[in-house]
Amino acid sequence: xxxxxxxxxxxxxxxxxxxxMIFRTSYNFLLNKExxxxxxxxxxxxxxISNKKFNDSxxxxxxxxxxxxxxxxxxxxxxxxxxxxxxDTIKIIDNTFEKSRDDHIDLENTLSKLSANQRLAVYLFxxxxxxxxxxxxxxxxxxxxxxxxxxxxxxxxxxYLEKE
Numbered sequence: 001x002x003x004x005x006x007x008x009x010x011x012x013x014x015x016x017x018x019x020x021m022i023f024r025t026s027y028n029f030l031l032n033k034e035x036x037x038x039x040x041x042x043x044x045x046x047x048x049i050s051n052k053k054f055n056d057s058x059x060x061x062x063x064x065x066x067x068x069x070x071x072x073x074x075x076x077x078x079x080x081x082x083x084x085x086x087x088d089t090i091k092i093i094d095n096t097f098e099k100s101r102d103d104h105i106d107l108e109n110t111l112s113k114l115s116a117n118q119r120l121a122v123y124l125f126x127x128x129x130x131x132x133x134x135x136x137x138x139x140x141x142x143x144x145x146x147x148x149x150x151x152x153x154x155x156x157x158x159x160y161l162e163k164e
Contacts, residue, residue, distance in 0.1 A: 025128075026039035026040065038075075039072060
């Protein structure tokens, strides 16, 4: 498929508007900078290939987040990720988050201990301030599942932070 009507100015505006959100979402899901950067590129490719028309900016943002979440899930399912050993996963987490007494780093370290779905739900709800019903659509889950992710995340984070 060829990209129809590619406009560099439109691309620059969209990139400025959404690239950091896509990167943060991907990074929170994958815990890997390079993979998150790849997802950013893939989302914009899909955006321009699709030539999708949006009702408004909220519809556009929801579509972009849904594509981002799906690409992250695909990356986690990929053969490369399935072949990672537990020791490799621990090394990735340790290299990603430096040991520090800074509360911000402790929070990031705690977030890294959650499942990918829990991290995504926490990120979308608390950072992007997306309503639970919209998160459910993005994650292709029902609302109660998202509520469960958020509740379990809070419980786990409280336990991890109390230990530190």
